Amino acid sequence: MGSRLINYYRRKNLEDTQRPKLDIGETTVLLPEDKSPFSIFGHIDPGQITPALHNGMYRAPVFKQEAKPTDFLVIRNTTGVEGSTWYMRNIENIHVVGQEFPSVDVPGPHSRKVTTAAKNRLKMISYRRIKRNKRHRISVAEVTEHFADTTDMQNRQKMKEFMQFSKEHKEWEMRPGEAIPDEETIRSMVKPEDVCLLESMQVGLQHLQDAGFSKGDDESDDDEGKEGQSIEQQLAPWYTSRNFNHAAQGKAMLQLHGEGDPSGRGEAFSFIKTSMKGGFKAIGESVEDKLDAKKLKELGGHSYNVAKQQRSYEDSIRRIWDGQKRSLSSTIEHSDTEIEQDDAEVPDGLFGRAETPRSEVQTPAAFRRRDDETCSQLSRFSNDSQAGKVLRISRNIRDKYGNLELVQEIIRDPRVIRQYMKRRHAKEAEITKLSDVKPTGDAEQDRRNQQRLEKELDRLERNKERRIAREKIKNLQLEGPAATPSSPNSPATVVNTKSTGTQRKCANCGQVGHIKTNKKLKCPFH
Numbered sequence: 001m002g003s004r005l006i007n008y009y010r011r012k013n014l015e016d017t018q019r020p021k022l023d024i025g026e027t028t029v030l031l032p033e034d035k036s037p038f039s040i041f042g043h044i045d046p047g048q049i050t051p052a053l054h055n056g057m058y059r060a061p062v063f064k065q066e067a068k069p070t071d072f073l074v075i076r077n078t079t080g081v082e083g084s085t086w087y088m089r090n091i092e093n094i095h096v097v098g099q100e101f102p103s104v105d106v107p108g109p110h111s112r113k114v115t116t117a118a119k120n121r122l123k124m125i126s127y128r129r130i131k132r133n134k135r136h137r138i139s140v141a142e143v144t145e146h147f148a149d150t151t152d153m154q155n156r157q158k159m160k161e162f163m164q165f166s167k168e169h170k171e172w173e174m175r176p177g178e179a180i181p182d183e184e185t186i187r188s189m190v191k192p193e194d195v196c197l198l199e200s201m202q203v204g205l206q207h208l209q210d211a212g213f214s215k216g217d218d219e220s221d222d223d224e225g226k227e228g229q230s231i232e233q234q235l236a237p238w239y240t241s242r243n244f245n246h247a248a249q250g251k252a253m254l255q256l257h258g259e260g261d262p263s264g265r266g267e268a269f270s271f272i273k274t275s276m277k278g279g280f281k282a283i284g285e286s287v288e289d290k291l292d293a294k295k296l297k298e299l300g301g302h303s304y305n306v307a308k309q310q311r312s313y314e315d316s317i318r319r320i321w322d323g324q325k326r327s328l329s330s331t332i333e334h335s336d337t338e339i340e341q342d343d344a345e346v347p348d349g350l351f352g353r354a355e356t357p358r359s360e361v362q363t364p365a366a367f368r369r370r371d372d373e374t375c376s377q378l379s380r381f382s383n384d385s386q387a388g389k390v391l392r393i394s395r396n397i398r399d400k401y402g403n404l405e406l407v408q409e410i411i412r413d414p415r416v417i418r419q420y421m422k423r424r425h426a427k428e429a430e431i432t433k434l435s436d437v438k439p440t441g442d443a444e445q446d447r448r449n450q451q452r453l454e455k456e457l458d459r460l461e462r463n464k465e466r467r468i469a470r471e472k473i474k475n476l477q478l479e480g481p482a483a484t485p486s487s488p489n490s491p492a493t494v495v496n497t498k499s500t501g502t503q504r505k506c507a508n509c510g511q512v513g514h515i516k517t518n519k520k521l522k523c524p525f526h
Contacts, residue, residue, distance in 0.1 A: 001192035003055040005062065008037055012046045020049055024093060038101055039248035040314070041269060042321055053097055056193050061098040063328040067091040096328045099268045102244055104193070106200045106237040117198055120189040122147070122158055130163075130173070131180050137171040204237040212418025231259045240271035247273070253280050256316050267323045282312040391417045477503055477512050 005025035009018070011032055019027055036042050037052060037059060044050045051062040068091075075087040107113035125146050129138045140152045140159065147155065163172045174180060211232045233239075240260070246252040253276045260270030266283070274280050391411040396404045411417055425448060434456055437449045508516045508523050516523050 001056060001196070003053055005051060006037075006054050007049055007051050008044055009049045010034070010044045010046050016047075022049070022051070025051055041101060041244075041248070041317055043318060051095070057104055057196060058100040058102050060100040061325070061328075063096045063098065063325070065094045065096055066331060067094045098324050098328055099262065101248075102241040104197065104241070105245060106197055106204070106241040108238040109201060109205055111238075113194075114198065114201065117190060117194050119158060119161075122155065123162060124186050124189050126159060126163065126172075127181055127186050135169075136180065137166065137169055137173045139171050200237045208232060208236065209415065212415045214419070234272050235260060239273075243273040244269075244271045252276065253313060255280070256313070256320060257283055263324070265323075265327075266320060267327050269317075269320055278309065280309055280313050282316050389414065389417065391420060393420075474503060 007020070007022050007025045007027045008030055009020050009027060010030040011018070013032060019029055021027055030037075030044060032046060036044055037054070038061070042050075042061060051064070053060045053062050071091050073089045073091050075089065076084055077087070078084045122143065126138065126143055129142050130136050140156050143155050143159070144150060144152050159172055162175075164175050165171075166173050213233065243252060243254060247254045252273050255270045255272045255274045257266055258270050258272070260272040262268045262270075393409045393411065395407050395409070397407050399405050411420070429448075429452060434453065437453065439446055440449075503512060504515055505512050506514055506516050506523050514523060
């Protein structure tokens, strides 16, 4: 897998025949009507050159910076024989890469891509081992040692698909008439891009587990995911990559700003999906606009305007793109004192978020240095949400003399804390009646109680709607053909006076209230 540095140049008009050539990268000319290589999330104006890093997995804008003559690149190479060797190189060119726009979807934890890649990797190892063996035979144990999370039984079932077992030698060998693939064919079974996608999936899955989510909490890899997901789950790479590609195709809309903004400054896009039916909210939307939308909804009209929402969506994309370009192209050096002052001005709040004035959309505050790129988007949010949290558990335990002794235990593992609190809240909900729920003054406890009450209210409303619907259907059926018999002695009259239960229709006479095999209410045609 290789990356190319492409310098995109958009012609000013059809008569423009320029082809600018920069020191690094290859030039690609775009016509005035050509689509941007960044889809709708990046703009290249006429007469403008925008370098981009492009490969089979993503593309990202590149911004050139001036290297200082006092800076050098130091490289350390360590081996077990010669120890550490140090090298120093000059920095001739330095570039800053912006936000990466994925070109392919990261597979989910249990998607078909993952299982297919695992099978192909087993093929690669089997072919290479059998190729090195002089007898061109291998045992299943030789393959299993390369897969720590599998057993001989599992690998034996997979090897049956492309090899056969020799009962004479008690080993596996190639099928009759099949030759061992050459090295080029073996390498093509698992591409470097596939390995990167799998690694990205595993990193995202590990971040969720470190944040306290169990393996079964987010194993769904469908398009919509699950309702009520936390921000950590929504930022899983298999969700964000799919959301971006769908949004680039016009099949979805993104929030663009808020908790999913990796920059925390409004200089990058949030890949969290939002509803296309009025779900997008631009920064700075006033309360009056929402009140007007509410009035329109009460009057029976739409609560949003499609054209207005699309214009707001495009304007927000342009604003974020220009902000990223302006920030990463800037040559102004920020001192450590200015950064510390900016951090001190951030108000304390949930997850360290600072609310934008006159907007319900919140953007994460920048708690780290502007030049700190050691944390990914997922790890930064997980650290913000879990850092500094400890759980103190006090228990009364009897000692060897039978006396009660207070023992305290402090837990710092976020996964253990999450599971403990989850079980404790579930136990409290079981022993607490809804009629006894009252405000406690604890914001977290009141929020959980409110969610319980809302769920119970929704359940009662659904039951009420179903009951009303059943009564309507029952009345309609009773007022139908059974209520207007052809004669006073019609069998329908007898059936309606006695039928109070089932609404099923008889297959013989066609009347409602009994079936043809009913012994209690006999069908006249039975």
